[in-house]
Amino acid sequence: MISNRKAMRAGALLLSVILVLGVAGCATPPAQEAVEVVDQLGRTVKVPSKVERIASPYAIANSLVIALGAGDKIVGVETYAKDSKLYAKAAPHLLEAPGIGSGRELNIEECLKLNPDLVIVPSRMKEAAEKLEAQGVATIAIFPEDLDQMADTFALVGKAIGCEERANELVNFYREKTDMVKDLTASLAETDRPRVYLTSKDPLTTCTTEMYQHTMIELAGGQNCSAELDKGFWAQVSLEQVLTWNPDVIALVQGAKFTPEELMADPKWQSIPAIKSGRVYQFPSNLESWDYPTPGAVLGLLWLTSTLHPDLYERTNLEGDAQAFYQQFYNIDVTAEELGL
Structure with missing residues (x-):
């Protein structure tokens, strides 16, 4: 009897130990492993395996996160987000989200207040990225300034936020349309490729070859007038330089x-072929800028192709492609008026 009682007590003690260990394990589960990514500055970054709070001062990044289906996780945005018509339709809560900067600067203090799991910045903000990392905040830098870099940006952000399948869909759509344009314009002779001058907000500011806009012009079957400018981003030029370039087409950003x-009424520009022929256009879309490297930039490429070479890609095709794009990736229906077509 005594030995049986001792055995029972020992068994009860062992059971108690097992229960205590079991409860402790449920209360404090082991930390999940981080996801390791290499950003577009070549930095290896460890991102939480489950990202729930995303902050970015970069409109390009926020538009991409929405397209990947994670717009509800964005907690901090660019300071001018309240004016975004795309957000109003696809992610209206972002109209009231805290602003933490722009594509040129980040308010680190305000960003940290939001307790983000992940911050996404443009590559020019390397110093800010390092400061955030020093505070224990996973931060990735993106640089979507040509065709391959754009696809790499989609894949990088998709992996970082756990939306790899959706990112692959976006890359496939993007590749399909850019390959189509390549095929359409590949056989054009140089004489059939108009000289295109792209203006920014100011008529004497244009793109360099380091920018996506340069790639867009060349791929759409044009010749970028400012191709000799190979350093930096938006560059100031003189009217004399534009007159020397003598563009056949002038394209204004949205x-x-x-x-x-x-511009066509300005007497100083009257000798330019684009002015004489009336071939001065503005990127459309009342939702977002198609001339910037957002996911919607592929639509800007299609628009520019149809503008430079309407015989190769008709404007009516653009409306259908654009509506399909916004339905697939932003889950919204858009009208021709909203597209600016």
Whole structure:
């Protein structure tokens, strides 16, 4: 009897130990392993395996996160987000989200207040990225400034936020359309490729070859007038330089502070072929800028192709492609008026 009682007590003690260890394990589960990514500055970054709070001062990054289906996880945005018509339709909560900067600067203090799991910045913000990392905040830098870099950006962000399948869908759509344009324009002779001058918000500011806009012009079957500018981003030029370039076509970015009509009426520009022929256009879309390297930039490529070579890609095709794009990746229906077509 005594030995049986001792055995029972020993068994009860062992059971108690097992229960205590079991409860402790449920209360404090082992930390999940981080996801390791290499950003577009070549930095290896460890990102939490489950990202729930994303912050970025970069509109390009936020538009991409929405397209990947994680817009509800964005907690900090660019300071001018309240003006975004795309957000109003696809992610209206972002209109009231805290602003933490722009594509040129980040308010680190305000960003940290949001307790983000992940911060996404443009590659020019290397110093800010390192400061955030020093505070224990996973931060990746992106650089979507040509065709391959754009696809790499989609894949990088998709992996970082756990949306790899969706990122692959976006890359496939992007590749399909860019390959189509390559095929359409590949056989054009140099004489059939118009000289294109792209203006920023100011008529005497244009793109360099380090920018996606340069790639867009060349791929769409044009010749970028400013191809000799190979350093930096938006570059200031003189009117004399534009006159020397003598563009056949002038394209204004969507956010230009002047209209094609105003430019064509300027007496100082009258000797330019684009002005004489009336081939001065503005990127459309009342939702977002198609001339910037967001996911929607592929639509800007299609628009520019149809503008430079309407015989190769008709404008009516663009409307259908654009509507399919926004339905697939932003889950919204858009009208031709919203597209600016």
